[in-house]
Amino acid sequence: VLVIALVLLVLPSSAQRQPPFVDSVLISPPGVPPPPLPAESMTIPTAEGHDIRVVVVARGLSHPWSLAFLPEGGILVTERGGRLRVMENGRLSPDPIAGVPEVFAEGTAGLMDVALHPRFVENRLVYFTYSKPIGAHRSTLALARGRLDHRTLTDVRDVFVTRPDISGGSRIVFGRDGALFMTTGAGGGIAAQDPGNYGGKVLRLTEDGGVPPDNPFVGRAGYKPEVYTLGHRNSLGLAVHPVNGQVWQNENGPNGGDEINVLEPGRNYGWPLVSYGRTYAGPRQSEQPWRAEFEQPTVFWVPSISVSGMAFYTGSRFEKWTGNVFVGGLRTGGIPGTGHLERLVFNRQMEEIRRESLLGELRRRMRDVRQGPDGLLYCLTDDEQDAALLRLEPIS
């Protein structure tokens, strides 16, 4: 009966002489190819009335994922394939940093986020997340750290390894309280709602990968004690609010439903039971997009922009952007060749006011965005070949 109904639905009304609808919607379109990167820089206008310069700081990267600014100068950049690169004296060293463990680099798995210990100047500790091979074609998410000694990581060890196999992206950030927050991918099914499963969570760890005694579920039967929040999908952005210290997280919805969440200990953010998105095939992810027992996102996107790295802009170099949030977008609306950098403006209560799309001209997936110690913004494109580190500069 269902088949007959579908056929009738697409039969044209002969009176109207309408052609039948074409059923090719599940085939992804090719998208618009990106233009070449500018040789050195390009100027683009912005909605605030000032132009900015986009400078290609480095290129030739492959799927760069994250970056960290070294206090002595220089920038660490992870590549998903497993290399930890370094920019020194304004150029990208061809030799990766030695000491990164073997990484499972298939599909979206690989080396991901990188962050310096809050007292890096004293202890030189570099933290990173990666997909750890645990057998033939298997991996799980791990958090490792090592001591950066010139161009080598020493004393490298895993400080936390998820079980069972967890896939998906992972960001880390140190909170004001010294704890380390780490996101985990949800995978399929209902794992994100299972407090005894590491999937689809934000974890809160000590700097050694242990359990902080004030974690919300410590000592509760059936709960992993590292869990800080539940009910997340694929979290690709994590940042600490510069004024109040709240941890902000973002996650990808499927076809619609990307979110920014303000994390509160022990709370559940609803995936996969509530979502503003649809499944890729079309039906809604959940008949209700909202339930009282789950936390609402503070920001969400429909259609999806495929949110990735996120940063609060606290500098004064872009005087109209102070207090804004920047989020990388990998693609909009399910259309290839559409990445951009999104600027979000909030009022003093951190309620959203408006959003500007930037860098869309480049037609590149924007994997990460960070504020540099120089008060400028840095972005990573996600190309397989010739990905770039970009710097945004104001033009007065």
Next chain:
Amino acid sequence: VLVIALVLLVLPSSAQRQPPFVDSVLISPPGVPPPPLPAESMTIPTAEGHDIRVVVVARGLSHPWSLAFLPEGGILVTERGGRLRVMENGRLSPDPIAGVPEVFAEGTAGLMDVALHPRFVENRLVYFTYSKPIGAHRSTLALARGRLDHRTLTDVRDVFVTRPDISGGSRIVFGRDGALFMTTGAGGGIAAQDPGNYGGKVLRLTEDGGVPPDNPFVGRAGYKPEVYTLGHRNSLGLAVHPVNGQVWQNENGPNGGDEINVLEPGRNYGWPLVSYGRTYAGPRQSEQPWRAEFEQPTVFWVPSISVSGMAFYTGSRFEKWTGNVFVGGLRTGGIPGTGHLERLVFNRQMEEIRRESLLGELRRRMRDVRQGPDGLLYCLTDDEQDAALLRLEPIS
């Protein structure tokens, strides 16, 4: 206490040396100025892998709002200021069609939609909606019709006038059943939820402006008998599904929450009690974005694109676009200078699959989009001066 709390919130943490956030968020940015219109046409790439040509068919319009294709050739175009223009033999006549009544043209009020009677070839009847002056600085929404005789409307009369004063945009469309559907603006307050108020509704009328006897609320105390659906905000798009005859309506949310609704008789679509949007100042329009008693939109946008005219594409000239829905966008995310044309792809169950943003390069507000009898797509930009009628053509 509130004042003190706000001051504390923005005080920088001296340990972090963060600058305070700037509180200028309620001032609209200037936006990016639009480039000049192309002299004749421009070529743009699309996600489906084929380029399209955008042809400037006419320019020099002022706030054009809607268009209708005459079966004898030629195109009628309304201008918000009150002129009904006509394209003949490929050029825009400098002389407007005579016979349009006086229009209240202030702010967003004025002459709006235009539609031909389904048997226009026999009766030459043209319908249009407009803001009718009803005293000093007052107006209300009216539906009028006249007989098109060469370049003059004759026998012009109001067939339906809303009471009390209704403002906001209005679209009209004839359904397959011969009834005329007409949208009304919600204004402020709770009018859209009041079944005895014409504001924030879709009305269903006979071709003479009367009440069809099968309307859902006929004979119900406290209900206006013309009401077909309730709970709408500012409806700027209305189109009949070419296969199943459903009436699709779109409406503007405030800061987020634009919607496409599939209209079912007697149903309530929730404005202002539920919305996916925020108020312009930042707080959510409703703490819950969903309630079981209201109909859900089939498509929604967060952030808003300021949806306007809407069309199903049923032609075969753009072979990858058959069955897609096109929606004009006046601006995205609250940022001036960002209009575009949005293409939405559905599966056979009319569930959304993906969305492509087109014509964003033009940086112009897109007021309307229609399919021409030639199987091409026509768009109107919303400029005050030198607005354009654009035609999209495939390039094979």
